[in-house]
Amino acid sequence: MAEIKQEPMSKKKLEYVRRERTKEMRQQVVSFGLMIFFTFIAFGMVAMDIDASFVIPVVIGLAFVQVILQFFYFMHMKDKGHEFAKLFMMTGMFFALSFIVTFIYIVWIGSPI
Amino acid sequence: MASTAKKQGVGSVLWDYLTTVDHKKIAILYLIAGGFFFVLGGIEAMLIRIQLAVPNNDFLSAGLFNEVITMHGTTMIFLAAMPLLFAFMNATVPLQIGARDVAFPFLNALGVWLFIFGGIFLNLSWFLGGAPDAGWTSYASLSIASAGHGIDFYALGLQITGAGTLISGINFVTTIINMRAPGMTYMRMPLMTWTTLVASVLIVFAFPPLTIGIFLLMFDRMFGSSFFLVETGGNTIIWEHLFWIFGHPEVYILILPAFGIFSEIFSTFSRKRLFGYSAMVFATVLIGFFGFMVWAHHMFTVGLGPTANAIFAVATMAIAVPTGIKIFNWVATVWGGSIEFTTPMLYALAFIPSFTMGGVTGVMQAAAPADYQYHDSYFIVAHFHYVIVGGVVFGLLAGLHYYWPLMFGNMLSEKLGKITFVLFVIGFHTTFLIQHFLGLWGMPRRVFTYLDGQGYNTANIVSSIGALLMAIAVIILVINIIMTLAKNQRVGRDPWGDGRTLEWSLPLPVPYYNFAQTPLVRGLDAYWIEKKANNGKMMPAESLEDFHMPNNSFIPFVLSFGLFVAAFGALYFASGKEWAIDAVADLPQHPWALWVLILGLAITFGSMITRSLKDDLGYYVTKEEVLRDLEEEEQRREN
Amino acid sequence: MAHMEYNVPSERWPAHPETATMEGKNKFVGFWIFLAGETALFASLFATYLALKDSVPSDDHLLAADLFALPLAFVMTMFLLTSSLTSVYAVYHMRNNNFAKMQLWLGITVLLGLGFLALEIYEFIEYTHLGHTFRSSAFGSAFYFLLGTHGFHVVIGLVWITLLIIRNAKRGLSVYTAAKVNTAALYWHFIDVVWVFIFTIVYLLGVL
Numbered sequence: 001m002a003e004i005k006q007e008p009m010s011k012k013k014l015e016y017v018r019r020e021r022t023k024e025m026r027q028q029v030v031s032f033g034l035m036i037f038f039t040f041i042a043f044g045m046v047a048m049d050i051d052a053s054f055v056i057p058v059v060i061g062l063a064f065v066q067v068i069l070q071f072f073y074f075m076h077m078k079d080k081g082h083e084f085a086k087l088f089m090m091t092g093m094f095f096a097l098s099f100i101v102t103f104i105y106i107v108w109i110g111s112p113i
Numbered sequence: 114m115a116s117t118a119k120k121q122g123v124g125s126v127l128w129d130y131l132t133t134v135d136h137k138k139i140a141i142l143y144l145i146a147g148g149f150f151f152v153l154g155g156i157e158a159m160l161i162r163i164q165l166a167v168p169n170n171d172f173l174s175a176g177l178f179n180e181v182i183t184m185h186g187t188t189m190i191f192l193a194a195m196p197l198l199f200a201f202m203n204a205t206v207p208l209q210i211g212a213r214d215v216a217f218p219f220l221n222a223l224g225v226w227l228f229i230f231g232g233i234f235l236n237l238s239w240f241l242g243g244a245p246d247a248g249w250t251s252y253a254s255l256s257i258a259s260a261g262h263g264i265d266f267y268a269l270g271l272q273i274t275g276a277g278t279l280i281s282g283i284n285f286v287t288t289i290i291n292m293r294a295p296g297m298t299y300m301r302m303p304l305m306t307w308t309t310l311v312a313s314v315l316i317v318f319a320f321p322p323l324t325i326g327i328f329l330l331m332f333d334r335m336f337g338s339s340f341f342l343v344e345t346g347g348n349t350i351i352w353e354h355l356f357w358i359f360g361h362p363e364v365y366i367l368i369l370p371a372f373g374i375f376s377e378i379f380s381t382f383s384r385k386r387l388f389g390y391s392a393m394v395f396a397t398v399l400i401g402f403f404g405f406m407v408w409a410h411h412m413f414t415v416g417l418g419p420t421a422n423a424i425f426a427v428a429t430m431a432i433a434v435p436t437g438i439k440i441f442n443w444v445a446t447v448w449g450g451s452i453e454f455t456t457p458m459l460y461a462l463a464f465i466p467s468f469t470m471g472g473v474t475g476v477m478q479a480a481a482p483a484d485y486q487y488h489d490s491y492f493i494v495a496h497f498h499y500v501i502v503g504g505v506v507f508g509l510l511a512g513l514h515y516y517w518p519l520m521f522g523n524m525l526s527e528k529l530g531k532i533t534f535v536l537f538v539i540g541f542h543t544t545f546l547i548q549h550f551l552g553l554w555g556m557p558r559r560v561f562t563y564l565d566g567q568g569y570n571t572a573n574i575v576s577s578i579g580a581l582l583m584a585i586a587v588i589i590l591v592i593n594i595i596m597t598l599a600k601n602q603r604v605g606r607d608p609w610g611d612g613r614t615l616e617w618s619l620p621l622p623v624p625y626y627n628f629a630q631t632p633l634v635r636g637l638d639a640y641w642i643e644k645k646a647n648n649g650k651m652m653p654a655e656s657l658e659d660f661h662m663p664n665n666s667f668i669p670f671v672l673s674f675g676l677f678v679a680a681f682g683a684l685y686f687a688s689g690k691e692w693a694i695d696a697v698a699d700l701p702q703h704p705w706a707l708w709v710l711i712l713g714l715a716i717t718f719g720s721m722i723t724r725s726l727k728d729d730l731g732y733y734v735t736k737e738e739v740l741r742d743l744e745e746e747e748q749r750r751e752n
Numbered sequence: 753m754a755h756m757e758y759n760v761p762s763e764r765w766p767a768h769p770e771t772a773t774m775e776g777k778n779k780f781v782g783f784w785i786f787l788a789g790e791t792a793l794f795a796s797l798f799a800t801y802l803a804l805k806d807s808v809p810s811d812d813h814l815l816a817a818d819l820f821a822l823p824l825a826f827v828m829t830m831f832l833l834t835s836s837l838t839s840v841y842a843v844y845h846m847r848n849n850n851f852a853k854m855q856l857w858l859g860i861t862v863l864l865g866l867g868f869l870a871l872e873i874y875e876f877i878e879y880t881h882l883g884h885t886f887r888s889s890a891f892g893s894a895f896y897f898l899l900g901t902h903g904f905h906v907v908i909g910l911v912w913i914t915l916l917i918i919r920n921a922k923r924g925l926s927v928y929t930a931a932k933v934n935t936a937a938l939y940w941h942f943i944d945v946v947w948v949f950i951f952t953i954v955y956l957l958g959v960l
Binding site: 036042059089 | 761762763764767771781784785787788789791792794795796798799800802803822825826829830833836837840841844847848938941942944945948949951952953956957959960
């Protein structure tokens, strides 16, 4: 049960696995760059006093993009064997959204809908 | 450690249970503790019914009555129904999927100890200045105003048990995803396993909002924050939302495993495959999902507005559809079956009409405008007792009789079981059917007494007589349990004779490693298939070899004890402080409180760190030992 | 016992050491489910914060727009984002069976996390001086509870990773320790995910 059932890898296989890992690392660095970039844009837009009705959806959208990058690349959700993880996180996000929407609209702030 | 027959001293048995990580023993711990709290909650129920039996009664004072109803609800939901369901989930699910244990045996033990310490803490309130008295929902405006430490016991006790429940939920989801035997695909899992899976998923998503809600309450009452204090900008509707975001799924967390137990019983004692298996699975998942989208139907009268009420009303009514699918499938399972009227089957048959009645009144209340009439009346009390008792408690009693041989290796008396059944079912309907009418006649819930001449007298005395019948039934059940344990007539494999699922393929008592060889599952009702095709012997999926098992550990107990200690520190922290809310501001100061809090948390985190630093690699069960056990089992069978 | 085997030669080191054992697989699945539960936990916190934002007893209390300073939030974000990348490096080296570098990158992650934590404490002290405290208003309570819970997660993450560095220093790398490192890294990433929503919803939308 707890044994390493790994057959020794051939040198070629090992090199291949390493190459794949390096490739993945490159993707992760790129996504890190993107995340930094998005953060800059988000902070920049807010700092520049652009119209709020435009900034709010864009900033929230950028947050979601960042989180998707984080999940898929940093937390390896793009790899095989993460199906249930995706299912659970998506369910969680859906519930999260519904909690937040109700707390904005129906806790007696302003008029009831 | 292999021979369970060997006589052990009391001390070593006790130590074994304190440190066990075996799901079968943990199931027994849940059963004992849950059973104890069930009796406690039942006594509280009797006190309520004695007080309400006649008008203008002064058996309980108004304040004490509030404490009793609060503790009755809280105890029954958190400390009786859920742990008892966990007992059956622990006893059956790993066996049904062909696993040697759950995914996280250590966390399983942690879950049970957190529950036990939380339950004890909550009930200590009776001796330490008064129990919580704001109802099991503990709505914030009321619970902030409640003087003394009662509500603090509620908040801290539930926080501790809640953590245990969340841990167990994660554990079961992981177990069912990861530990299934070869061939046990999702669509071959027994319904008990399916409902456990869905209920556990609900736990994973429903308990964190409760945790947050209780933290808000704790911070307001014990650390001077102002989430619910309207004068400093707070908003008490937040509590209602958080509580019901948890509270509604909680209802499904309770009822789904009961549905699972009934599904097993129906197909076993009708000697038929469950009718519409895939529809049942689909309905279970759908109920789980909808269960999350309807919480505001508890808040129709808050004034959320017509749009919000309409959305939640429609979603609520939609749940009736998958539930209806289930009811029809059970009826169709029984239809044309070769029925055997055992005690579990009787409960299952009684469950269908009882639960359906509760469901129908549920749809009535889902209509938001009508709910303004029913709200806070005895109609509501009747409704939720019809679903909780007619559904969950019937399920628990059925499960107790059905799974008893699996857990203890002997059979409860069928004769006493049937007497219990008759008394309990008659008592149940006598108690609660009449309460629908009481509600419609205008009797509000949560009142400690009523006046003569309001027309409530006859109905209330009838209701109290019914409660008495239920109490007698439970006493007979306890006698039955004691007699069965004292006689201890052992039964062998498949004691009901009609077992269909994997758990019945095992010898009784089940070896601590469950399966000598992981079985190969060839279809739904795996054991039944092998009975038809292979003389009732499961085909092994692996050769007989050494396998790995987890070590026992005392850490779960210590870790939970740490939180128990810390809770006392938190409880008395705000007493008499100038920033405290009015409810506790006048109490004497306890300068030691902070240190107790720190000490308790130090014990808990110390245990966690110890656990993390040690390599806990478990041990191996050798092939020789398993072979010896198999031979012994063979000999016993020949005798 | 093979899963106790440390310093396995690279040819026999599995491609996915963190899930090479049943225990590792369970940990991996169980932890993702835990994170899904944490999503519901933080959702409740965000919801509470949004419901109580700027909800103060009187006009002399500071509101979100008066309090929050973007430069500080930006620097904190950079610290945490970078630490997320460094923990990715640690997992990369763990998979490559390079124990020393794994330890090094875990150490860097801890340092960056400490930097974040220091800034957060500095921020809280500033606000307290301005009269915005846990007890001053419902807004204050909600703000500190949301940020505090996140900060508490950071502390737990830091203690966890530090303990792993210490406990593994003498032992080295095995499939048993690999699973532990991977789980801690997942936790650390999730903390970053939550922070992305915090800087967006609390800070960016707060000053608008």
